[in-house]
Amino acid sequence: MNVKQSKLLIVLLSTITSLTVLSACTLMTEQSNKEFPLPLNLKAVYWGADVQFPVRGLVIEDDLNVLMVGKESKFLVNRDTVEVEKITKLGIGDYRLLVEVLDTKSDTFYIECIENNTGVTRHDLSLITSDNIDMLNQDSIRWIEADEITKRLK
Amino acid sequence: MKPIAAVTPGHSPYHANYNNPVMFTDPLGLCPECPRDKRYYDARDNFMDYEPTSYVSSNLNRNSWVHSIGRNSRVYERYQMWSDARTLGLDEYAQKYGETYTNMNAYWRYYQEEQIANGVQVKRPQLIILGHASRGYFPLERTYVGPDSPQPDVGIDSNYDAVYQYLFGDGSPQAIGPNTTRALMNTETFRGVHNDILRGRRDLTGEFRVDMTDIVSHIGRTLVGWSADPSNQTITYSLYLRDGFWDPDFIDERVLGEGLGIPMFQADGMGPNLERLGGTPYEYIPTVITVPMTLRLFKH
Numbered sequence: 001m002n003v004k005q006s007k008l009l010i011v012l013l014s015t016i017t018s019l020t021v022l023s024a025c026t027l028m029t030e031q032s033n034k035e036f037p038l039p040l041n042l043k044a045v046y047w048g049a050d051v052q053f054p055v056r057g058l059v060i061e062d063d064l065n066v067l068m069v070g071k072e073s074k075f076l077v078n079r080d081t082v083e084v085e086k087i088t089k090l091g092i093g094d095y096r097l098l099v100e101v102l103d104t105k106s107d108t109f110y111i112e113c114i115e116n117n118t119g120v121t122r123h124d125l126s127l128i129t130s131d132n133i134d135m136l137n138q139d140s141i142r143w144i145e146a147d148e149i150t151k152r153l154k
Numbered sequence: 155m156k157p158i159a160a161v162t163p164g165h166s167p168y169h170a171n172y173n174n175p176v177m178f179t180d181p182l183g184l185c186p187e188c189p190r191d192k193r194y195y196d197a198r199d200n201f202m203d204y205e206p207t208s209y210v211s212s213n214l215n216r217n218s219w220v221h222s223i224g225r226n227s228r229v230y231e232r233y234q235m236w237s238d239a240r241t242l243g244l245d246e247y248a249q250k251y252g253e254t255y256t257n258m259n260a261y262w263r264y265y266q267e268e269q270i271a272n273g274v275q276v277k278r279p280q281l282i283i284l285g286h287a288s289r290g291y292f293p294l295e296r297t298y299v300g301p302d303s304p305q306p307d308v309g310i311d312s313n314y315d316a317v318y319q320y321l322f323g324d325g326s327p328q329a330i331g332p333n334t335t336r337a338l339m340n341t342e343t344f345r346g347v348h349n350d351i352l353r354g355r356r357d358l359t360g361e362f363r364v365d366m367t368d369i370v371s372h373i374g375r376t377l378v379g380w381s382a383d384p385s386n387q388t389i390t391y392s393l394y395l396r397d398g399f400w401d402p403d404f405i406d407e408r409v410l411g412e413g414l415g416i417p418m419f420q421a422d423g424m425g426p427n428l429e430r431l432g433g434t435p436y437e438y439i440p441t442v443i444t445v446p447m448t449l450r451l452f453k454h
Contacts, residue, residue, distance in 0.1 A: 045363070047363070047375075047377075048412065049400060050374045050375050050400075051363060051374075051375045051376065051377055051397070052377050052395065052396045052397060053396060053397075053398065053400070054396075061362075061363065064343055064346045064347050064350065064362060065343050065362050065363040065364065065365070066347060066356070066360060066361070066362040067360065067361045067362060067363070073361075122353055122354045122355040123355055123356070123357075124355065154412050
């Protein structure tokens with residue numbers, strides 16, 4: 001048995017062991033724990049090193065896994081383009097979602113996700129940005145720290 | 155025999171008008187529809203290897219976003235800028251206009267809102283339903299693969315390839331093979347997003363995640379970016395963005411590291427703590443694929 005064959009054998013044995021462990025653990029932990037459901041068919045998902053490197057962290061996706069808000073996504077706030085560094089807080093309402101975001105300049109701004117019923121575009125959602133939380137409707141909003149969600153998802 | 159038969163693959167070089175004189179005209183006797191039809195070329199004027207018979211009529215192409223809004227100078231100007239972005243490249247484009255794609259997405263929405271506010275009825279993008287795509291799957295062999303992409307006949311295309319490269323490779327970035335790419339492009343997620351873009355339900359650019367764990371396990375969860383170009387009627391997808399084969403034993407990392415929280419198994423980025431097998435992690439070279447907007451996928 002040469003070196004290449006022995007290496008391959010080690011990999012195969014290791015993989016079989018891992019699969020056994022994975023099967024056992026899958027029974028104990030449900031897949032739904034990897035997604036945190038949000039209103040409007042949105043969900044919070046943790047993008048670890050298996051998705052991308054450098055790690056993107058906690059992101060907001062829609063039902064087709066399209067990135068709505070997350071690290072490196074960009075928005076216009078007061079006609080300036082700002083880049084998201086980190087999601088810090090989520091405000092959950094019945095039919096809308098508020099996201100508190102830290103940008104790359106460490107400034108805080110807010111994104112409100114609501115259903116798009118204007119008929120202007122075919123987008124399912126309207127994303128409204130503001131750097132002032134008072135400009136957004138906070139009625140019946142329940143705030144959750146993003147770190148808490150991240151702990152549940154990781 | 156046609157002088158440029160090479161650009162009509164799948165057809166006999168002795169045919170005329172694809173044997174369909176009702177639908178196609180060929181006044182010069184060279185190649186029906188081809189030389190004067192922009193649809194068969196991408197933004198860089200590279201030929202797109204599509205079977206021309208999959209397009210019913212060139213007139214249908216006029217029912218596009220560009221056509222519906224093209225008479226408005228402001229938005230046309232925007233699309234012209236977007237077209238420049240494709241031609242010039244992002245850096246030159248940013249220097250010329252001082253803008254980013256993000257602004258383009260936002261302006262696209264602002265423009266429509268403004269039009270509504272001014273009482274102007276905005277025409278919605280028209281959908282084009284055509285040809286062999288009705289099978290509901292991406293025929294990858296007929297998809298143009300951009301010059302920056304790997305050739306379709308090379309690349310990592312199985313778990314064996316992936317592990318072998320990890321063990322005996324030098325860590326250089328590797329291209330992903332066509333079978334894997336075909337599988338990715340036929341996932342429900344990919345087809346759903348593609349159809350949404352065609353319906354005008356998405357921005358011109360964006361990213362989404364595809365979970366390939368149950369299909370091609372060494373890819374796992376990976377990222378796909380898109381940029382739609384309405385003026386050229388194309389959508390460019392970049393697959394496997396900043397992804398790579400960090401470790402063959404990523405299952406340990408997920409279960410023992412992330413799941414059970416054992417520190418030595420937790421990922422620390424590229425090449426995590428599990429390199430005990432002596433391999434070398436490597437990145438995937440992103441695969442860039444441009445498809446025409448006329449390729450609609452069903453079953454979603």
